Amino acid sequence: MLLVQAPGGIPVLTKGDDVAALITPxxxxxxxxxxxxxxxxxxxxxxxxKIVSKAEGRMVxxxxxxxxxTSQTVREVAxxxxxxxxxxxxxxxxxxxxxxxxxxxxxxxxxxxxxLLPEDPDASARxxxxxxxxxxxxxxxxxxxxxxxRPWRRGVADIAIGAxxxxxxxxxxxxxxxxxxxxxxxxxxxADEVAAAAELVKGKAAxxxxxxxxxxxxxxxxxxxxxxxSLIRTPEEDLxxxxxx
Amino acid sequence: MLLVQAPGGIPVLTKGDDVAALITPxxxxxxxxxxxxxxxxxxxxxxxxKIVSKAEGRMVxxxxxxxxxTSQTVREVAxxxxxxxxxxxxxxxxxxxxxxxxxxxxxxxxxxxxxLLPEDPDASARxxxxxxxxxxxxxxxxxxxxxxxRPWRRGVADIAIGAxxxxxxxxxxxxxxxxxxxxxxxxxxxADEVAAAAELVKGKAAxxxxxxxxxxxxxxxxxxxxxxxSLIRTPEEDLxxxxxx
Numbered sequence: 041m042l043l044v045q046a047p048g049g050i051p052v053l054t055k056g057d058d059v060a061a062l063i064t065p066x067x068x069x070x071x072x073x074x075x076x077x078x079x080x081x082x083x084x085x086x087x088x089x090k091i092v093s094k095a096e097g098r099m100v101x102x103x104x105x106x107x108x109x110t111s112q113t114v115r116e117v118a119x120x121x122x123x124x125x126x127x128x129x130x131x132x133x134x135x136x137x138x139x140x141x142x143x144x145x146x147x148x149x150x151x152x153x154x155x156l157l158p159e160d161p162d163a164s165a166r167x168x169x170x171x172x173x174x175x176x177x178x179x180x181x182x183x184x185x186x187x188x189x190r191p192w193r194r195g196v197a198d199i200a201i202g203a204x205x206x207x208x209x210x211x212x213x214x215x216x217x218x219x220x221x222x223x224x225x226x227x228x229x230x231a232d233e234v235a236a237a238a239e240l241v242k243g244k245a246a247x248x249x250x251x252x253x254x255x256x257x258x259x260x261x262x263x264x265x266x267x268x269x270s271l272i273r274t275p276e277e278d279l280x281x282x283x284x285x
Numbered sequence: 286m287l288l289v290q291a292p293g294g295i296p297v298l299t300k301g302d303d304v305a306a307l308i309t310p311x312x313x314x315x316x317x318x319x320x321x322x323x324x325x326x327x328x329x330x331x332x333x334x335k336i337v338s339k340a341e342g343r344m345v346x347x348x349x350x351x352x353x354x355t356s357q358t359v360r361e362v363a364x365x366x367x368x369x370x371x372x373x374x375x376x377x378x379x380x381x382x383x384x385x386x387x388x389x390x391x392x393x394x395x396x397x398x399x400x401l402l403p404e405d406p407d408a409s410a411r412x413x414x415x416x417x418x419x420x421x422x423x424x425x426x427x428x429x430x431x432x433x434x435r436p437w438r439r440g441v442a443d444i445a446i447g448a449x450x451x452x453x454x455x456x457x458x459x460x461x462x463x464x465x466x467x468x469x470x471x472x473x474x475x476a477d478e479v480a481a482a483a484e485l486v487k488g489k490a491a492x493x494x495x496x497x498x499x500x501x502x503x504x505x506x507x508x509x510x511x512x513x514x515s516l517i518r519t520p521e522e523d524l525x526x527x528x529x530x
């Protein structure tokens with residue numbers, strides 16, 4: 041069984057805050073159906089990039105929003121002028137993520153400011169993992185997530201942009217199907233699926249930036265692993281964007 | 286709290302089978318942490334398209350695989366020749382889905398055959414919903430899911446290709462952030478996130494083609510709604526694939 045909970049009571053974080061320390065009381069207060077509390081081995085702690093960015097001081101003045109987007113643009117994929125004269129840009133940012141406005145965010149930040157993504161979300165995840173390990177005595181997986189659009193389909197969904205101790209790609213190719221034939225083309229984007237599951241309970245408006253996912257211990261590794269950056273496809277291997285941008 | 290379970294004991298389905306009837310015993314046997322069993326109001330039943338296709342007789346001879354892909358191709362997005370001389374094609378199929386091999390599947394089918402996607406997965410979902418309602422007395426949401434690649438990111442993830450009674454797009458734009466400003470660009474692809482959460486417990490090799498997701502009753506509607514087809518972006522509105530294909 042998969043269980044996902046988003047604890048209340050996470051404070052608003054500001055520059056210099058220790059994310060692991062400040063989310064620990066809320067995580068410790070979680071009560072699970074079996075009566076246990078807090079974190080257990082094999083849990084994945086999923087954290088919205090927004091609070092990580094705030095703790096890491098990634099806030100910049102909002103009148104520089106377009107400059108901020110430009111500063112985070114490695115490559116422009118598409119642009120469209122809105123009815124109000126502003127421009128929507130889909131760009132690849134320094135993390136290799138293709139996102140609207142480079143992932144620069146203007147919601148849930150103080151008026152007059154915008155928030156950049158963490159500079160190295162995999163490093164953020166590793167740091168938070170160490171902090172949680174020190175406090176709980178178990179070594180959970182940690183994901184840092186953000187919300188992103190995607191081609192061909194309406195709506196946005198959460199994806200993993202930082203990871204520590206999580207098998208971000210679950211390779212089933214060694215397995216066989218019910219008829220004994222090898223499974224093909226089945227490297228699951230497990231970290232993105234965990235991010236999506238967590239989003240269903242975290243919610244944007246509800247002030248619940250953290251969720252704990254229990255029941256995917258098979259994805260939690262002792263070492264920190266290569267992180268979410270390994271989810272980025274190189275243009276060469278990306279047939280789906282062939283000729284795309 | 287979000288809870289996801291995949292019941293064992295689902296039989297192998299063949300042409301003409303009633304999906305709702307044949308998954309009912311397994312669903313009825315589910316035991317939840319609160320001691321209740323079976324389905325409850327607000328649950329979402331997530332079903333791999335593969336068993337729906339089998340019940341709907343969508344199996345064709347495997348020596349016609351390339352013909353089958355061609356028959357399911359509205360538009361070719363990309364192609365690449367593999368080392369073994371076969372060709373991988375990314376195409377848009379009649380459902381509007383952009384998928385490798387048009388979604389034509391050769392795993393978990395008898396040797397010598399391939400499986401096409403359901404002809405109208407939204408209709409399949411509605412039919413299954415009616416059947417589950419008749420048997421359980423509650424009206425769960427139903428999703429029919431498949432596994433798909435995506436541009437820019439490695440790995441595949443499950444998405445909703447059929448839906449009945451599920452708010453496939455959760456529009457948060459009426460909401461406000463923690464500073465009272467309107468949330469922007471936040472129409473969540475909720476059905477795809479539920480599909481992803483379900484995939485984490487269903488698994489391909491394990492013979493668990495059905496999962497029940499509890500805890501997202503806000504997404505379950507009385508009427509069947511517009512279905513998963515409403516998740517398809519038209520080329521005109523799809524800035525992400527601007528110039529892409």
